[in-house]
Amino acid sequence: EVQLVESGGGMVQPGGSLRLSCAASGFTFSSYDMSWVRQAPGKGPEWVSGINTGGGSTYYADSVKGRFTISRDNAKNTVYLQMNSLKPEDTALYYCARNDGGGTIATPEEYGMDYWGKGTLVTVSS
Numbered sequence: 302e303v304q305l306v307e308s309g310g311g312m313v314q315p316g317g318s319l320r321l322s323c324a325a326s327g328f329t330f331s332s333y334d335m336s337w338v339r340q341a342p343g344k345g346p347e348w349v350s351g352i353n354t355g356g357g358s359t360y361y362a363d364s365v366k367g368r369f370t371i372s373r374d375n376a377k378n379t380v381y382l383q384m385n386s387l388k389p390e391d392t393a394l395y396y397c398a399r400n401d402g403g404g405t406i407a408t409p410e411e412y413g414m415d416y417w418g419k420g421t422l423v424t425v426s427s
Contacts, residue, residue: 303327303416305397310421313387321382321421323397331355331375334400336414337382339393339423349395350382351406360406365391387425394420 309321321337336351350371351360359371370383380397397418404412 303399305399305416305418307395307397307418307421310395310423312424312426314427315388315425317387317425318383318385319387319423321384321395321397321423323380323382323418325378325380325397325399328399330378333402334406334412335373335380336398336400336406336409336412337371337380338396338398338414338417339391340396340420341390341393344393346396347393348409351400351409351412352380353406358406360409384423387423389425392423392425394422396420 304326306324313319331354334353337349338346339349340346349362349365350369352371352373356373368386373380398414399416401413401415
């Protein structure tokens with residue numbers, strides 16, 4: 302059974318940092334591109350970042366570019382999202398998702414995701 306379990310969310314002041322983790326199990330983690338997606342209160346899902354199987358290619362939404370860093374450890378079956386210089390507009394439920402292999406992480410709008418975690422809540426507020 303495929304499982305994705307996010308952790309690391311919490312409340313932080315503007316300008317602060319958080320590191321999210323997503324522990325994967327039930328599939329060959331190193332064979333799949335992975336993404337982070339967020340959903341703010343009252344809004345639709347927003348793709349945030351993606352990483353290819355080996356970790357050598359990473360992509361970001363313009364809204365987080367330069368502040369967030371995605372990485373993965375295939376030995377630990379874990380993908381991370383380091384979030385720095387957090388803003389109130391980053392407040393959202395953050396999901397880890399497995400890309401379905403039918404596209405490329407360079408064009409996330411055309412690349413499906415077939416499994417999602419339950420999310421971890423990030424709140425940025427003073």
